[in-house]
Amino acid sequence: MIIKSLVHSSKCKVCESDAHLCGVVDFNTSCDSKLPDHAVLPLTGIPIYYHRCENCGLLYTHAFDDWEFDDFKKYIYNDDYIKHDPDFLGVRPRNNAELVMSNFKPILKWNVLDYGGGDGQLANLLCEQGVKAVGWDPFHLNLELPQGKFELITSFEVFEHTPTPVATLLRLSVFWKKEGQFSFLH
Template identity: 55%
Template sequence: MSSPLIVKSVVEIGCCKVCQSEATLYGVTDFNTACHSQLPNRYVFPLTGVAIYYHQCQSCGLVYTHAFDDWTPSDFAQHVYNDGYAEFDPEYAIVRPRRNRDLVLQLFERFLGKKMLDYGGGTGTFARLMREVGMDMVAWDPFVSGEYPELNSYEFMTSFEVFEHTPDPHKTLAEVSGFLKKGGVFFFSTGTTDEVSHLGMNDWYIAPRNGHITIHSEASLDALFKAHGFQITHLNRWSHVAMKMVA
């Protein structure tokens, strides 16, 4: 028998997961709230009755939930990244990896001969597509078993739609930083809230069933990456480039 869906229901004022400033209650939605372009709306899946409370930092603007703070990888595998995940994110399997491959080949030609790592790449589809066109890329995902990458070994790293999935932003970026060489470049995607802040909880990107549990603003990404010795540039709402600064 599968274990029941259990989450933390934290509604009181707390501290931001990025900058430790005061955070207040932002809103609440059902666990089955989802997002993808083929849905007529975000609420077409049956309600679970499990309330997911989101908070917002009053300083850097980070929107996040404590609901999954205590979850193990097996909890996420059972309740989020399970056999039904493709129903909630149909572009995950091949559409997005192909699009990301074309984007990287276009934007980062000067790194194409370098040793590369795709962080959080699931079963490695994006890295495989890169290898098929001659790139030296491997993939590693903390939720998928596989050989642990070499530390301080990669000159170029990618990470697509990962930072909204982590309950611990500092832990995730520290792990990324550990794999990247000093002076290395990290290209990643995650949607920021700046252009849609007026939508509040109606922002389609806030979707716990997709695993979207930490939603950044540009300011929260700036604070996070600065704390780990990176210089960051926001290309647009979705794409960001960070360089690991040489000490």
Template identity: 50%
Template sequence: MVHIEGDRLDPVASISSCKICRGTAPLCGVVDFNKNCEERRGHFLPLAAIPIYYHRCGECGLVFTHAFDRWSKHAFARHIYNAAYADVDPDYIAARPAANAMAIANMVARGDGLKCLDYGGGNGRLAALLRERGVDAHSWDPMEQAGTEPSPDSFDLVTAFEVLEHTPEPRVTVANALSKLRPQGVMLFTTLTIDTLPPRAMDHWYIAPRNGHITIHTCRSLDALFEAFGYRVHHLDQNTHLALREVPDWLS
């Protein structure tokens, strides 16, 4: 059984303040810590008997939990991003990086000598695949225990695939990712937006603490989040988004 060392909100407040727009966010529901995304494919873990409470903002629709607000990197590595993580997200090791590498390589081929950073790159597989294609690609993950953080204002493109749903501090994470961009740089990222929750909201497959899905966005929450830093977001689809201040020549 997972033991979480005093890192959840206790007691849980019935009303919270949104982590993005500061709107009023009442309790939305509760799930077991072991709820995971692969349950939709029949992969159920034993109950951990640890309740994870989520709030939902009445203004921007953000769904979030305070349960992991005080967690250290060590706690995340021990309880979530451990050796069993591939069981609840099997695509992150190879399938997702391979698919993303092709899309990014085609995107940056329109420019000359563009420098790319895969933010939250995990095992670094995506950056490695891009380098094989001749792209000046780098990887850095703020959840890793080691590694040198890249310098600010260094990259033309920052990617963040399946990152924003994992952070307990969305403003801090986005500020850090955007700081790596050059003045005309753009950020391409994926995170599933859920603008309309079902009546039994906590049944949604993407609300999954065992996957580290602790901050679930809407298009409105992403717009508000990036607008605070002077960026606008183009929602390419429900999962894929592009943040920029102005369209660079290589993207026009």
């Protein structure tokens, strides 16, 4: 596993303002590892340094900037992913479906894309409620990119997982129907 070396200060990956070193965690540390239902994994001794933007507040790392798709698939989005994120199965998709259904009244008339939607649970839950929804995620669904334009695009917990948030947003924007809605939530 190759981790990019420490960068003491950098330019924000979103707004290009100054961002400084703000913390470090072990590679095996989950953002919710203090919660009782999360697995506590042994320390790897691999430090992951984080920066915080002074302007927009983005918290990010450079550690994975040089990784390829296969690196993410092998070391993060693998069979052990659920140990770090147990809400991935069930809880988060149900909460997100409720949020989407309650905030977008004309949704039953729209085509909806859940971009970076894990294993497709949110899209499936929306379909069960009569929404024309499709999910896409490079690490979980292994599907080709969807075709067409969408009136609503959701992207829950995606931008903090990408080393290139602006490029990810630009890739996603090609699916947006100009008069539609775009929503991404942390």
